[in-house]
Amino acid sequence: MRTLSRPGRQLPLLLIVFLIGSLGTSCALLNPSHERTNGIPYGKRGDQTLMMDVIRPKHTNGLGVLFLVSGGWKSRGPGGFYTWPFAPILRRGYTMFYVYHVSQPKATVMEIAEDMHRAVRFVRHHAGEYGIDPQRLGVTGGSAGGHLGLLLATRGGPGPADSPDPVDRESSSVQAVAIFYPVTDLLNLGSSTENLGDGGPPKSFKKAFGPQSTNLPVWKVIGRETSPIYYVTTNLPPTLIYHSDGDTLVPLEQSERFQGVARSQGCTVDVVVHHGGGHGWLTMPFDVPEFGDWFDRYLRTR
Numbered sequence: 001m002r003t004l005s006r007p008g009r010q011l012p013l014l015l016i017v018f019l020i021g022s023l024g025t026s027c028a029l030l031n032p033s034h035e036r037t038n039g040i041p042y043g044k045r046g047d048q049t050l051m052m053d054v055i056r057p058k059h060t061n062g063l064g065v066l067f068l069v070s071g072g073w074k075s076r077g078p079g080g081f082y083t084w085p086f087a088p089i090l091r092r093g094y095t096m097f098y099v100y101h102v103s104q105p106k107a108t109v110m111e112i113a114e115d116m117h118r119a120v121r122f123v124r125h126h127a128g129e130y131g132i133d134p135q136r137l138g139v140t141g142g143s144a145g146g147h148l149g150l151l152l153a154t155r156g157g158p159g160p161a162d163s164p165d166p167v168d169r170e171s172s173s174v175q176a177v178a179i180f181y182p183v184t185d186l187l188n189l190g191s192s193t194e195n196l197g198d199g200g201p202p203k204s205f206k207k208a209f210g211p212q213s214t215n216l217p218v219w220k221v222i223g224r225e226t227s228p229i230y231y232v233t234t235n236l237p238p239t240l241i242y243h244s245d246g247d248t249l250v251p252l253e254q255s256e257r258f259q260g261v262a263r264s265q266g267c268t269v270d271v272v273v274h275h276g277g278g279h280g281w282l283t284m285p286f287d288v289p290e291f292g293d294w295f296d297r298y299l300r301t302r
């Protein structure tokens with residue numbers, strides 16, 4: 001009878017060993033070996049220092065991806081975002097740059113966009129120090145971060161050659177984009193819950209576009225300047241967008257219309273529709289490996 005009881009005694013031990021092994025595997029998957037440096041200054045906005053975090057995996061592939069930390073055009077401070085959501089990208093060897101900005105309304109969306117250009121220029125200028133190829137940079141983000149990413153994709157380019165700051169002379173172009181649910185046309189908000197139907201800015205974000213945003217003639221200029229859809233050219237980098245068909249804040253039509261304009265110019269823009277959910281969904285981390293595939297396809301092969 002005692003011999004029959006041995007399997008019962010061993011089962012908890014085997015279960016514990018299995019759980020420990022699974023936990024170790026999960027930790028390795030969610031937290032791949034890396035070195036993280038928080039709070040690297042990349043510029044100034046008024047009296048505030050603009051900062052980014054650099055996450056460098058143990059085994060790098062010589063390529064970089066900037067993550068624009070922005071929601072509602074509000075950001076965090078250095079060290080303010082976890083590493084694990086982008087573990088699938090880090091495991092592939094990409095060095096990641098978590099870029100923070102001054103939140104609206106202290107900084108306008110236009111100023112924030114300028115600072116994202118500065119961030120790309122900074123990374124490109126210091127590429128040798130980070131061990132990455134300055135000619136192959138990707139960008140990612142969600143919502144406002146996605147919008148800012150598309151502004152880089154559509155409006156990035158060489159800085160002024162006569163700038164006294166060598167960083168500002170660099171290009172702010174990116175070579176691949178993978179983002180979540182961006183607004184692409186601020187002049188045509190469509191069925192968005194932010195649309196008052198008066199042709200003006202998103203109702204909850206008037207202050208984000210400065211004190212003149214409610215002046216409709218001025219808004220027409222501001223809205224166009226900050227809408228990626230009006231700046232699509234044949235040079236648009238390959239772009240992947242994930243968007244929910246249940247998003248009422250930034251309706252799916254924003255991404256679909258952008259795709260239509262881009263494809264009419266022969267550009268590569270894929271829109272993957274998430275069914276259900278809203279402005280974000282619980283399983284978003286499971287979509288990040290597809291972002292990694294996209295960067296592999298369009299950054300590794302350049």
